Amino acid sequence: MAETIALEGVEINSSHYINGERVGSDETFEVFSPIDQRKLGHVAQASTEQVGDAVSAALAAFPAWAALGAEGRKPYLDRFAEEIGKRTEALCQAEANDAGLLLSRLRHGIIPRAMLNITYFAEHALQLQENVIETKQATHRVRHDPAGVCAIITPWNSPLMLTTWKVGPALASGNTVVVKPPEWAPLSSSLLADAAHAAGLPAGVFNIVQGSGAVTGAALVADQRLARISFTGSVPTARTIAAIAGANLVPASLELGGKSPFIVLADADLDAAAATGALMYRNATQVCLAGTRFLVAESVRDEFVERMKDYVSKLRVGDPRDEATEVGPIIHPRQIEKVKGYVERAKAAGAQTLWGGGVHSAGELYFEPTMFAGVGPEDEIVREEVFGPVLVLQTFADDDEAVRMANDTVYGLGGVCYGEEAHATAIAEQVRTGFIWVNSFGIRDIAAPFGGRGQSGIGREGGEWSFEFFCDIKDVVIPKQPFKPSFSQR
Secondary structure, three states, X not given: XXXXXXXXXXXXXXXXXXOOEEEOOOOXXXXXXXXXXXXXXXXXXXXXXXXXXXXXXXXXXXXXXXXXXXXXXXXXXXXXXXXXXXXXXXXXXXXXXHOOOOHHHHHHHHHHHHHHHHHHHHXXXXXXXXXXXXXXXXXXXXXXXXXXXXXXXXXXXXXXXXXXXXXXXXXXXXXXXXXXXXXXOOHHHHHHHHHHHHOOOOOOOEEEOOOOHHHHHHHHHHOOXXXXXXXXXXXXXXXXXXXXXXXXXXXXXXXXXXXXXXXXXXXXXHHHHHHHHHHXXXXXXXXXXXXXXXXXXXXXXXXXXXXXXXXXXXXXXXXXXXXXXXXXXXXXHHHHHHHHHHHHHHHHOOOEXXXXXXXXXXXXXXXXXXXXXXXXXOOHHHHOOOOOOEEEEEEEOOXXXXXXXXXXXXXXXXXXXXXXXXXHHHHHOOOOOOOOEEOOOOOOOOOOOEOOOHHHEEOOEOHHHHHXXXXXXXXXXXXXXXXOOOOOXX
């Protein structure tokens, strides 16, 4: 059976949340902290049957929740956000300890954004009025109808942010949800269940099933009663989900990884570019949208490297619970072994280490902010996503080469371009990616689209794009003249 996990004075129920109740399992899995690898406790491992129970509960709750309409759902969702806010310190401790996220980012950025992810979509759903199209023959009333039961599968690098980012529009649209949190960092999702319960969300509207991707995740995506699957994670897992979703004809939104370019043009403010470049190490670069391929104009390469090296040398690596920390740990021993493997192979292939390149003195799961140069376009370290604090630097001779190099990837999630504004904007417009920042980084608005192309995913999230995914679009056609059936009609 699962247990209550005591964490920095916070009690976290490690059972599932199904149909408005806590449900344990015969099997459990252990959760460890990346801070110091201490065991945090045991978490319930959902069986295939329990996953089915959660989907059944969501299916049963769907008609009444959908029938409330946006106006009727909004008070529930506003209270949900309020209850998240009441649990700010508990959520901070959960994600700092089991995901290794920076406490400063959690308290001042992620928790407020998680609340907004609920309230914004609750409010935005009120604006989903019927879109009326008048034609000569008929009036078309185009509606956004709730789809049904949605599977929400989230990654370990920012569980709270990404769960609320998906749950907000799904619930606001009138759907019910079954959330499968990451097995390496499940604790904040359990606290979300507490918030949903305290807010009075009807039983079955919001469900949590914990466990491995191989058992719990596989059972969830294979359930033919699902109306939508929303997944953020790795490309290999996405391929598996897409195959199952395709066989069942279930729409799937897939937000995946990236190997995004960070372009520094010759006319860039090099100090600003270097300072922003150092931000790529935040959260130990376990961030899909980070710029990890630095493409720097040959004429400013040396000066840029020196400036960025100076900024990186001042980064504080250590315990994420210390608000002064800027770079925390790698999430798990398996992940740091993966990072070390990329680094060792890059060195063996002749890559030049500009800085970093090894495990940090802060602990076994802390890796030094690292930059490689002297790499070729086909090198593994240039082509593949490391998902750790390891960047690469290449140079270009002119704009055409910069654009060609930026687009020479199977990914297409994000990007950064520093330079004189008109010049940088012109380059940014040619980069094949889902979004790109000009002379900035990380500016995101909940109303704007987020997503990638190529192996960075399928679909867009945010604003109206979230509703396009989580809703079924229906056209109610009302003729303007009495309808006369005819076999000759087309």
